Amino acid sequence: MTSTSDGIREQIFALLRNRLRLRQRQQDLTINSSLEALGLDSMTAIELLLDLERTFGILLPDVLLTAETFRTPATLEVAVRSLLEAKG
Amino acid sequence: MGAFSEIDPIQLAVTASRQTLRAWASDVDARNRFPHESIEALRQLGLLTYFIPRASGGPTDFVTYCSIAAVLAEECLSTALIWAMHCQQVAILVDHGGPEHKHVLDEVERTGALVASVTTEAGKGGDLLTARAPLLPEDDRVRVRRVAPIVSYAEHAAFFLLTMRSAEDQHEHDVRLVLVAREDAGMTVTGDWNAMGARGTQSVPVTFDLVVDNNRVFKKPFRQIAVQTLIPAAHLGWSAVWYGAARGAFRRFVRQLRQPENKSRAQLQSDLFLSRLADLRVSLDLMDSMITQAAARIDSLRHSNADVASYENITLNISLNNVKIAVSRLAFEVVDRLVELCGLAQGYMKNTALDVERVFRDLRSATLMYHNDRLLGVNGKLILVENSGAEAIWRRPDGL
Incomplete structure (x- = not known):
């Protein structure tokens, strides 16, 4: 895993590992892993959304609530970064 | 089989309920046994084929399904629950079954075979949409090995629809439904x-270990089947049963109030009594409205052949969960307050003409059947993202 200086990616990975119970299932995560293939189901997606908003102090606007945003850790990171930048 | 299509099935249910279910309900409860006589009556009247479309017409809608469930539950909650759960499985077969599942519907029509649901599994915390035990390929077939802590009327069903994880290397939410017949043994x-x-539901623990043909596995992901058919049919069917059981006890109580031999007739002069009685009716009408409104909404989706996405609307799912949560509470509350109004002799004693004591015990299970706490937890999250377009992430393109 490539680390990022601001730790945003690491935080997203930590949230995903926790929500998808990857440690218990001994599965690993890369920046382009398919979240669907890792077991992101409908309810977990909503829980993850709430996790992201709490952790980063952001509100994911309706326009970002798409299957594309929740496709991989990378797409989530793009969304989170864009909201953090807008926040300033 | 009965002349189902020519006669209003609700009227048939009224006949069965008053003539047969009423006669056997106490015995079924006292002897802790399956309601053979009552299910046989439903079979003879053709009510076990509800949801199977017929050339001659006849209803297959949810509003009528709920009305029948309530009518049956007025006299025997166990029989009504068995009927409602069987119909849920029939609806799944009608809506989602392939050609290889058709013979089950033929058996239901020909012999009144019962179809049971197997979704409970140890260690998964009651989550309907997950399964732990995987389907295991074995030669050209598939092994179904599964422990189910609770299977209603398991010893009396001819067919079972089991939730299984799709394969050993798949996630717990990748669930498939598989048809098992009693004659498969195992x-x-x-x-x-x-x-x-x-x-009377005789909901016993069962272990399955058998091998079936691959075509017994439903092609569609279980989540799609659940969202489109099972969840609406289960929430509304169970709720209608609970409402009907409370309504039945209430009606029996009201009927005897004006009887000359009613020793407590004087209480009809009491404003407090009348107000309490009227309050119970408020709760009953609330339940009726919630169930009918939700059932009509599902009917309109079904009549317009709406796609799965329409059933995944978050507001719809919150309201379906709320019907179950509200009715399971209100129905028990009504009977609890009825015990209060009836007093020790009529309300607390076993085997009175009112049967309030049995209905009170029966309805205590309502909040526990698919526990309200779980549904409230789900609704709490759904409410936070309602109207935000979150269906796009809630809904999965593959139906999982």
Whole structure:
């Protein structure tokens, strides 16, 4: 895993590992892993959304609530970064 | 089979309920046994084929389904629950079954075979949409090995629809439904059902270990089947049963109030009594409205052949969950308050003409059947993202 200086990616990975119970299932995560293939189901997606908003102090606007945003850790990171930048 | 299509099935249910279910309900409860006589009556009237479309017409809608469930539950909650759960499985077969599942519907029509649901599994915390035990390929077939802590009327069903994880290397939410027939053998009942109420459902623990053909596995992901058919049919069917059981006890109580031999007739002069009585009716009407409104909404989706996405609307799912949550509470509350109004002799004693004591025990299970706490937890999250377009992430393109 490539680390990022601001730790945003690491935080997203930590949230995903926790929500998808990857440690218990001994599965690993890369920046382009398919979240669907890792077991992101409908309810977990909503829980993850709430996790992201709490952790980063952001509100994911309706326009970002798409299957594309929740496709991989990378797409989530793009969304989170864009909201953090807008926040300033 | 009965002349189902020519006669209003609700009227048939009224006949069965008053003539047969009423006669056997106490015995079924006291002897902790399956309601053979009552299910046989439903079979003879053709009511076990509800949801199977017929050339001659006849209703297959949810509003009528709920009305029948309530009418049956007025006299025997266990029989009504068995009927409602069987119909849920029939609806799944009608809506989602392939050609290889058709013979089950033929058997239901020909012999009144019962179809049971197997979704409970140890260790998964009651989550309907997950399954732990995987389907295991074995030669050209598939092994179904599964422990189910609670299977209603397992010893009396001819067919079972089981939720299984799709494969050993798949996630718990990748669930498939598989048809198992009693004659496949390989099912063992491992315990009994000695419960406070709903005793006639005979919901026993079962172990399955058998091999079936691959075509027994439904092609569609279970989540799609659940969202489109099972969840609406289960929430509304169960709710209608609970509402009907409370309504039945209430009506029996009201009927005897004006009887000359009613020793407590004087209480009809009491404003407090009349106000309490009227309050119960408020709760009953609330339940009726919630169930009918939600059932009509599902009917309109079904009539317009709406796609799965329409059933995944978050507001719809919150309201379906709320019907179950509200009715399971209100129905028990009504009977609890009825015990208060009836007093010791009529409300607390066993085997009175009102049967309030049995209905009280029966209805205590309502909040526990698919526990309200779980549904409230789900609704709490859904409410936070309602109207935000979150269906796009809630809904999965592959139906999982």
